[in-house]
Amino acid sequence: MNQALLVAKNLGRRKLRTGLMLLALLIAFFLYGCLESFDRAFYASQNSAADNRLVSVNKVNFTLPLPISYGAQIGLVPGVSAVSYQSWFGGYYQDPRQFLIMFASDPAGYLAVYPNLQVTPAERTAWLADRTGLLVGRTVATKYHWHVGDHVPISSNIYTRAKGSHTWDFTISGIYSFPTDPAREGQVIMRHDYFDETVTFGRDTINMVMFTTKSAALNEAVIKRIDTQFANSPYETTTDTAAAFNRAFASQLGNIALIIRLVLISAFAAILLIVGNTMVMAVRERTREIGVLKTLGFSGTAIMMQILAESMLLSVTGALLGLAVAGLLITGLKDVIAGFAPGMHLAWQEVVGALGWAVVLGLATGGLPAWSGLKLRIATALGRI
């Protein structure tokens, strides 16, 4: 009879109790898996942006306009390698509630600034050739069942075109994927020349210039040069790395990271208490047996290791089950999730993190009973009923 068998027998002796402990652990790690992968998806944009990608926006606020000529002017700044610009279109499809994350941009520049955007060469050519062409992120295309070549009417809740219409006709030139930043697959890009040609106001203005530098080492000098160049003009700029801009933008929604941490701390605290107490009780029930084992020659350390192995096995099993359920749920609800957390998936980060916490939880819940197992004197154990 080896130690592992003893551990297994101990866990199997009260199946209901073990099952309930596993359920509690499963819940904690299910929440961990879901919330942590949401957190990673939510903050992906600020971590995945290339460190030589920068943005210039109106100094007062990024919703205010800049002249379209700023794109070309920034392109001339030494150290800048590719430039594009965009305007927020306020687009929606059919119903104002089906709003789109839609920008008007210059096609050639856009594709140069985002080299990780993946479209076929044919789609790329089609977009460069068709003024009414639309580049659609994969998530959006799936949601509305759009295909390349489809004609789609899209309305704006900001702009109007001649005769008071709010609706524009587009042809879908391409459907792109963006593996390095899946959040971008939730966007739609129209051409700025089509925008300028049709809107009744806001023509020749943009909200943002996006550009890359030849090397991140040049960022500081380029930022200074641009913001000085436009200082004291009617449209002053503030330039920052795309990562920093995205971080500030994400923080506007609220401190999501803090909310997630607080919920997880609550869940783990509750589960720690439940499982820890149950372990204490389970070991106390076995006091006599531990006495017998010690009489048979098991050392105190061996008993301690047995109890720790038991709690560790329990919490690691619970963690794996919880992650499995979280993984199934995230995969099953993929289409729903894409709407608010594009690119959310369970990855090695969550598995490693969960296993780390499982070990901590295992030590914490098994620690006290293991200690008492180590210290237990045979006479006391056998005397106690």
Added chain:
Amino acid sequence: MMPRVLRQCAALARMNILSIPQRIWMSVSTCFAIALVVAVLLVFLAMGNGFKQAQSSAGAADIAIVLRDGAQTEISSTVSREQVMLLEEAPGIARASGKPLLSAELYVIVDGIRRSNGLKSNLPLRGLGVEGAALRHNVRIVQGRMFRSGTNELVVGQGVTREFAGFDLGHTLRLGQTVWTVVGIFADGGTVRESELWADVGVVQSVFHRLNVFQTVRARLASPAALATLKSHVANDPRLQLVVESEAEYFSEQAKQSSGLIQNLGWPLAIIMAIGALAGALNTMYSSVAARGTEIATLRAIGFGGIPTFAGTLAEALALSIVGGLFGVLAATVVFNGYSASTLSSNFTQVIFTFKMTPALCVRALWLAITIGLIGGILPAIRAARLPIVGMLGEQ
């Protein structure tokens, strides 16, 4: 017959509850787990409630708000000077000494630096017409004074000064090429208005290169009933292409639209956590039944029925869950009631709000605790009621 069963139930309930100290750690951990679940639920509910109230309580029934047809929010609306002039003649709008009580407004988003993390956030700078402040019933200046027309003066909602740096009374700040001075702080009962910066509309138009452009018009109605008159007048004038709503309608729609993901997370999260707590409660109650096996058998042998045994165990579970629930409500209220936070509204600007616990929300959260107690008590109570008397007494 019936009273005897009841008396037995009461006796066993009392006995079970008084014996909790024998299983104190197990019981405390269950209480605590339930308290945490209740607290998480209540904090989310209070957050959603505070956010909703900040918006929905801002609207008055006798103030009309006029937007471009098709615009859902102020930020995406535009109204021209010609349209404003037509509205000044429109029926249904209240007048004082011949002048219509109306304010054409411009709404611009500017950056504020959040005190908590030093990052930029969107704040609304509202340019108000002469009548603008008078069209907000509950607004009162709590520090300083109102801005004067034609000057670069700002008054600031007290939510903004609380959450954002650089907007205290007397501070100057640069927006565009202009330096502004904060001359007053206003309060509006915690509504979304306290998240705004106010200045003279003419000055805002010129600083932001938007001469003769407005976004919304607010007007005092001659009476709430005059809304219909104004609505049909605007709808029938092809030059207007505008829609009229009462402020109350507008804000309740805003509250509906922007109750986002986080506000709706409370129940799902709490229910998932409740399942974990339920596992704890079941464990506690099963071990309570196991520990009292001999006692239960003895009681059965001296004539206590199955129903009182069942009721006694259930009472213990309910007592634990109610104590846990009350503790959770108390802790959540003490720590989070009135907690100030902000998030993006559908106007793309920050709404600063405080978490608001209400008795109704506390009761809802308590029901969750009671549900955990009920489910966690019933199964072990059935086991208690069915314990074989002979076997239990024979064991020792």
